[in-house]
Amino acid sequence: MRPRNESLRTGTLLAFFERENPRRNASVLFLVEGAADIAPMRDIESACSGLIEGDDCFQWHIVANQLELESVDSRLDAAGLTRFEVAELHGLSQAELRTLLAPAIAQLRKAERVRFPSATRAEGSVARGIDFLDREDELMTLQRLIEEGRNVLLVAPRRSGKTSLLCRLEELLIPRFRPLRLDVEKYRNVDAFAAELEARASGRRFIEALKQVRNQGWREVLTAALQELSRGSVPLVLILDELAWYLEHLGAEDGRALLEALDWALRKAGARLVVAGSLDLERFAREQLHLQLPGMFGALHRFPLPPLARPRLALNLRRVLLGTGLVLEQGDLEWMADNVDLAMPYPALRFLSHLASAARAGALSPAALERELVDYLASTDAFAELDEQLKQAAQRDPRTAEGFELALDRLASSSRPLDVSDMKALLHADPTKQAEHFNWLVEYFPLSVQGERVELASRLFQRYWRARGDMHP
Structure with missing residues (x-):
């Protein structure tokens, strides 16, 4: 494994020029190093041609020297150019290439620079946009449940991509719903939780909302805030992430009071509820807080988040390698297939980010990759x-x-x-x-x-x- 070599001189360029404004364009340059890249480059061209068929805004160009791109087309926007090595796409079938490159073609059609998910960019943060690894089946199920009027309990271990999924769900629910996601474990008491709802409802600063809570009482402010958030032509969907951890911090008395107040206010507002967390809410409430979940909270539809679908794991890994700029060499693909996948995104992305740093110091053979993995597993807190x-x-x-x-x-x-x-x-x-x-x-x-x-x-x-x-x- 080694970093991408963007200094290779020759390649094949695929450029998209807007019809009304050709100065607005984006392109991708597939760099070739030797004879081993000729057949894979033909496969790439064939796969892309199937995706752009009939669209005369796309143009192919042979690039003899990428230092002289202006001679290819003086209108090319250097800021919209993305470079890949053909070697990064070795070993993929036509069908796999089409699936892998389809998002890139879609980005070019918007005159956007081609980007793939990056381990160094996504590691430890919420995956948004292009960095979101596909959970289409799970998202469709969650949307369907919400549209049916069901209240949902999403259960998943931490670091499994749950928060990224919730953020994506928020985006998809608009404009049919008004989603509001709160990471509730960061609030220290019920006053802070009610103040956050009031701040979201009124657009006021949190400190001002907190003063109102302490003057009027958290129940009154919470109820009024949810009523305000529910105004309009679409239903409110309240998404509470890591509710069980928050309840543990509150304790049994405050936890029961909050759940009862939320249940009453949500029902009155005609809102829907999604609770997510890495703890079993019902078991936690019963065993740790010794309380029975009231109303909506006691009738949540349980939806365990499964690992990423196995049939797409290999292609998702190739997408991340492209986005991270890592090139697999002889024996690397077999080693990766045996040891690494994205079924649990967080630990895998952390490891790939680590490899990106290690590869900059020198290419990593399969034996070196094995040593890096052993060291990583001995020291990581990802699990x-x-x-x-x-x-x-x-x-x-x-x-x-x-x-x-x-x-x-x-x-x-x-x-x-x-x-x-x-x-x-x-x-x-x-x-x-x-x-x-x-x-x-x-x-x-x-x-x-x-x-x-x-x-x-x-x-x-x-x-x-x-x-x-x-x-x-």
């Missing part, structure tokens, strides 16, 4: 949330947690899917408890279930769990 879930389970019932760990051990050591019934048998003797514990494992860990077969969806987590077992025999 800390999953370890915390097991610790919480162990505090509730050590024998149950042992069953979880044994099931994960079996899955991590297997190179093929295992029988669901065999996994359930490791978790409990009672069939009802087996199903309950298995569902918990699927919700909080990257498991893929197809019919009666189950496997770990994330190769990176599989390597992590194996390494964890070596460290803690």
Whole structure:
């Protein structure tokens, strides 16, 4: 693996010129290094031609020397030019190339510079726009549930792309709904939560809204703010991220009071509710706060967020490598396929970002990539949330947690899917408890279930769990 070499002299240019204003244009230059790039370049041209067929705003050019691009077309906008090496697209079929390059062609049609998701840009932050890795099926399901008037509980481990999904959901709900997303774990008390709603409803500063809360009382302000936010021709959708963590901070008395007030106010406003988090809200409320969830909160439609769909993992990885500027060399693709995917985006993006830094110091062979991965897995905190879930389970019932760990051990050591019934048998003797514990494992860990077969969806987590077992025999 090595960084992209944008200094190669020759290549093939695909440029888009706006019909009304040709000075507004964008282009992509596919750089070639040697004879090995000739056939792949033909495949790229064929794939792109199928995507731009009949559009005379696109032009192909042979570039003998990219330092003299003005001789190709004096109108070319240098700021709209993106460079890739043909080597970055080796090994892809025509169908894969069309799928991979279709978003690039769509960007060119808007006279925008071509961009792909970048590990260095997306790592540790909310993935927006081009950096959002496809969750189209999940987004369609969430939209459908909301349109049907259902209130939803989205359950997913931290660092699994949940917040990025919620941000994308916000964008898609407009203009049919008025979505309002709050990361509630950052509020310290009910006054702060009510003040945030008032600030969003009135456009006032948070400090001014907080003063109003302390003068009038948080219940009154909360109710009035939700009424104001619900005014208009489209329903309000209140999205509460990490509600369980916030309730834990509030404690049982304030938590119960907040949920009851929110339930009443949301019903009165005709609003819809999406609650998201890495903790099971119902179990947490019952076991930690000793309260029964009221009204809407007690009737949420449960939607566990699955790992990214396996059929698109390889192409998504290639998209991220393109966006990060990393070129796979001999043996790298096989190593990546065996060890890294984006089923859990956060840890994978962190590792790829690390590789981008390491590759700048010198090309990485498959053996070097292996050493980098071993070091990363030994030091990363990217899977800390999953370890915390097991610790919480162990505090509730050590024998149950042992069953979880044994099931994960079996899955991590297997190179093929295992029988669901065999996994359930490791978790409990009672069939009802087996199903309950298995569902918990699927919700909080990257498991893929197809019919009666189950496997770990994330190769990176599989390597992590194996390494964890070596460290803690």
